[in-house]
Amino acid sequence: MSRRASGSFTRTFLGPGAAAAVGAILIWLLFAGAAGSAFRSMAGTASYLNAAAPLGILAVGVALLMIGGEFDLSVGSIVGVSGMSVMLLTTELGWSVWPAIAGTVVLCLLIGFLNGLTVVRTQLPSFIVTLATLFILRGLTIAAARGFTSRTQLGGLDDISGYEIARAVLGSAPVGGLRISIVWWLGCAALATWVLLRTPWGNWIFAAGGQPEAARNVGVRIGRVKIGLFMTNALCACLVGIIQAVRFSGADALRGQLQEFYAIIAVVIGGTLLTGGYGTIVGAVIGALIFGMVRQGIVMSGIDADWFQVFLGGMLLLAVFVNRTVLVRAQRAS
Amino acid sequence: MDDATLPVEAGAAQPRLEAQDKPHHEDRDVPRLEARDISMRFGKVVALENAHMAAHAGEVTCLLGDNGAGKSTLIKVLAGVHPPTEGACLLDGEAVHFLSPREALNRGIATVYQDLAMVPLMSVWRNFFLGSEPTTGRGPFRRIDVGRCREETHTQLTAMGIELRDPDQPVGSLSGGERQAVAIARALHFGARVLILDEPTAALGLRQSERVLEHVRHAADRGVAVVFVTHTPHHAHPVGDRFVVLRRGRVVANEPREALPVEKLAALMSGE
Ligand SMILES: Nc1ncnc2c1ncn2[C@@H]1O[C@H](COP(=O)(O)OP(=O)(O)OP(=O)(O)O)[C@@H](O)[C@H]1O
Ligand SMILES: [Mg+2]
Numbered sequence: 001m002s003r004r005a006s007g008s009f010t011r012t013f014l015g016p017g018a019a020a021a022v023g024a025i026l027i028w029l030l031f032a033g034a035a036g037s038a039f040r041s042m043a044g045t046a047s048y049l050n051a052a053a054p055l056g057i058l059a060v061g062v063a064l065l066m067i068g069g070e071f072d073l074s075v076g077s078i079v080g081v082s083g084m085s086v087m088l089l090t091t092e093l094g095w096s097v098w099p100a101i102a103g104t105v106v107l108c109l110l111i112g113f114l115n116g117l118t119v120v121r122t123q124l125p126s127f128i129v130t131l132a133t134l135f136i137l138r139g140l141t142i143a144a145a146r147g148f149t150s151r152t153q154l155g156g157l158d159d160i161s162g163y164e165i166a167r168a169v170l171g172s173a174p175v176g177g178l179r180i181s182i183v184w185w186l187g188c189a190a191l192a193t194w195v196l197l198r199t200p201w202g203n204w205i206f207a208a209g210g211q212p213e214a215a216r217n218v219g220v221r222i223g224r225v226k227i228g229l230f231m232t233n234a235l236c237a238c239l240v241g242i243i244q245a246v247r248f249s250g251a252d253a254l255r256g257q258l259q260e261f262y263a264i265i266a267v268v269i270g271g272t273l274l275t276g277g278y279g280t281i282v283g284a285v286i287g288a289l290i291f292g293m294v295r296q297g298i299v300m301s302g303i304d305a306d307w308f309q310v311f312l313g314g315m316l317l318l319a320v321f322v323n324r325t326v327l328v329r330a331q332r333a334s
Numbered sequence: 335m336d337d338a339t340l341p342v343e344a345g346a347a348q349p350r351l352e353a354q355d356k357p358h359h360e361d362r363d364v365p366r367l368e369a370r371d372i373s374m375r376f377g378k379v380v381a382l383e384n385a386h387m388a389a390h391a392g393e394v395t396c397l398l399g400d401n402g403a404g405k406s407t408l409i410k411v412l413a414g415v416h417p418p419t420e421g422a423c424l425l426d427g428e429a430v431h432f433l434s435p436r437e438a439l440n441r442g443i444a445t446v447y448q449d450l451a452m453v454p455l456m457s458v459w460r461n462f463f464l465g466s467e468p469t470t471g472r473g474p475f476r477r478i479d480v481g482r483c484r485e486e487t488h489t490q491l492t493a494m495g496i497e498l499r500d501p502d503q504p505v506g507s508l509s510g511g512e513r514q515a516v517a518i519a520r521a522l523h524f525g526a527r528v529l530i531l532d533e534p535t536a537a538l539g540l541r542q543s544e545r546v547l548e549h550v551r552h553a554a555d556r557g558v559a560v561v562f563v564t565h566t567p568h569h570a571h572p573v574g575d576r577f578v579v580l581r582r583g584r585v586v587a588n589e590p591r592e593a594l595p596v597e598k599l600a601a602l603m604s605g606e
Contacts, residue, residue: 194477198477198480199469199476199477200467200469200478203467204464204465206453206456207453207456207460207464210453210454210455211450211452211453211454213447213450214447214450214451214452214453215453215464215465217435217447218439218465218466218520219435219436219440219465220464220465221436273455277453277456278455
């Protein structure tokens with residue numbers, strides 16, 4: 001009896017990730033039909049992959065964190081911080097591009113560290129803590145931009161030394177309109193998958209989200225794991241901010257707004273449980289891909305872009321419903 | 335339930351003799367782990383008052399008591415979760431002051447908590463090695479030796495009489511008894527010298543309880559000092575070598591098995 005029960009358990013368990021893959025195929029077919037060759041062409045493919053890449057990078061960090069049982073609503077604001085930091089360090093403080101990027105990475109890691117430390121120390125829900133940092137960081141970004149330049153949109157990164165290489169590495173579109181950010185996206189996803197499935201850290205991340213007390217009882221330092229996850233997540237957001245600053249040769253203090261929600265949606269569509277302890281990076285990649293296809297597909301089909309949000313919300317509800325079914329099964333089994 | 339129905343009973347006498355023959359002669363009288371005059375207060379709540387107990391190598395020491403008697407509190411003191419308000423713990427006769435469960439674990443004191451032993455959504459092998467993952471490779475390529483984990487998990491569980499279909503199946507798909515067995519197997523595999531089990535049979539049916547009791551006995555027969563917490567005298571009696579009964583934070587009995595028939599044990603727990 002237990003043998004059969006566990007068999008169906010495993011099968012349902014593979015469900016959500018697989019469901020997202022099936023969903024991605026259906027959505028591709030839908031827009032391949034509705035938008036015709038514009039969507040199926042190389043240019044169309046590049047357009048939705050390019051749209052998916054930045055969100056996909058965020059989704060990798062958010063997925064790791066969500067599997068570890070926490071949220072970070074400040075990722076969108078960190079994107080804003082990161083782009084603005086690169087611009088201010090270069091155009092206002094006279095640094096060249098690479099030192100500015102290095103400084104920005106350190107700044108974002110510090111932000112992630114503080115987010116994590118606050119959550120771990122206060123034991124407050126990360127939802128609330130990072131909702132606070134969402135506003136604090138956004139406000140600081142705008143204030144810093146205004147304070148230095150009296151503007152909130154800065155340009156001119158292309159005049160700074162080191163820009164050419166940075167552009168090649170972070171902001172170029174080397175083949176067929178495909179942006180190099182897609183490489184970063186898939187690279188981050190591959191690395192995260194390896195860490196999650198093949199290193200002790202991955203084991204601790206699953207445990208941190210699944211049953212932190214049990215993990216503590218066998219000596220896992222959950223606090224460190226969580227702080228590490230917040231820092232990783234901030235690093236992903238930082239990368240997105242830097243890529244966009246390089247690509248547009250400038251930054252906007254408002255960049256990244258709403259991205260925290262889009263990233264969470266992509267991760268949830270990809271089958272990661274909101275309550276933590278279960279999920280895949282591949283699922284998050286597919287979630288971001290779906291996001292990109294819907295966003296570009298709607299435009300290419302000539303549908304009013306307002307419908308994008310309706311579509312996105314609908315898919316989120318559907319995904320949460322599927323996930324909950326999984327959770328109920330899992331709990332019944334235990 | 336008659337204690338003769340428990341299969342543990344029949345074979346128990348033999349291995350117990352073996353355990354006594356192990357080379358601990360000079361230490362025979364020094365308990366592996368001892369709680370001496372432990373008092374524990376949470377604000378105004380007195381959870382333990384001068385509690386004393388000792389766990390010897392190769393023996394099952396049962397800790398009994400009604401709900402709220404202080405059983406969990408006492409083992410948490412032993413396991414390094416709470417530093418006691420008063421009193422001390424002695425490991426091999428030497429005073430120890432654990433500041434965290436990790437420290438106790440490093441000294442060979444493993445604790446299996448009833449609900450908090452496993453991560454249900456994780457696979458059996460991931461649970462088995464959680465916190466002590468064997469790795470291969472160097473530097474940034476250091477990774478879990480997954481093949482070895484799977485194999486080892488399979489071997490260890492087979493040795494406990496559990497046939498796993500697949501070490502990749504989630505622990506949540508195992509029965510409660512199987513989960514306790516995995517936790518016990520894990521503790522033994524990582525060289526526990528003291529094994530503390532908090533109500534491992536509480537949520538289990540008759541058949542599964544029997545299996546878990548066999549594992550408890552088996553652990554003691556391997557020379558481990560086992561502390562078995564329960565509030566079911568019928569579970570404690572067939573496997574226990576010594577019984578410590580707590581009532582409202584005080585030890586009201588501390589007797590070897592010979593001195594306490596099961597009826598008397600039950601009466602002691604409920605307060606005569
Ligand atoms: N962290 C705590 N803070 C305050 N009081 C506590 C704490 N832990 C335990 N207590 C109190 O100490 C007393 C003993 O509790 P304990 O959990 O040790 O009992 P128990 O014998 O394990 O009971 P049960 O059979 O229900 O598990 C209870 O009155 C409980 O409310
Ligand atoms: Mg208890």
